[in-house]
Amino acid sequence: MQLWRTGGLRRGDLEMLRRLDDMFNMMNNVRGQSPRTFWTESRLFPLMNVKEDPDSFVVLTEIPGMKIEDLELKIEGGTLTLKGERKAEELPPGASYHRREIATGPFQRSLTLPAKIDSEDVTATYRNGILKVTLAKEKRAVPKQIKISSE
């Protein structure tokens, strides 16, 4: 089983916050509004979608607003590790936030792929805030003919 990093909250905290969350939802429902999550449980970042082709895996990740130099991609065995930091914009002096919904900070995620991959044949592109990593599967050992010589 794969264990994911889920932030720094302990189990007890999670339970308590989930209950609070339920309570807020209940209150919202009473007031006739659509349930709006006040606090969602600790989630992985960034979220990944993985697709499989006959000869490759494609890992898609939504991480807008990154600089390429702040992203680090590593392949070790069959495990892909994405590390990076989304930096907050430096505000000019005197500026103040009205609304802050975009999460910033460091992140790291590892993903183990279900088949052997050729670590030499991995390409990654970052476009429009989406990171796309294409990992080619390892070519099956090419059958080799062995000559038998007679003495």
Next chain:
Amino acid sequence: MNTQGIQSSEKTGVNVDKGELTHEGDFFTPAVDIYETSQEIVMNVDLPGVKPEDLDIDLRDDTLSIIGKVTETDNKGTDLLVEYKVGHYYRSFLLTDVIDRSAISANLSDGVLKLRLPKAAKAVPRKIPISEG
């Protein structure tokens, strides 16, 4: 609350109560940062997967609406893991008179839209004409 790193926020669908969406497909509410300086109000909107030509910013009356469409999706292959849904983005804001509407500028890079809303040099005074008689 958490100092270990960032977490992804849930993609919330556009609230149907506000209505007016007659477009096809799923729409999500993008995350927004808004800050104000003495000169302007700046908005950063997360729109991953939206190309500049698929972004529509519309200012009508007091409403600034942002519609970002995701036109390019990778549909090849079979899904092994699906953690996020792909869809378009929609969000609208009400602008106040403090903003100089003719000078709004927008820039989209790496999936983040930066909108600069400069403040008007002087808030235009409103006079109410009174008729005699």
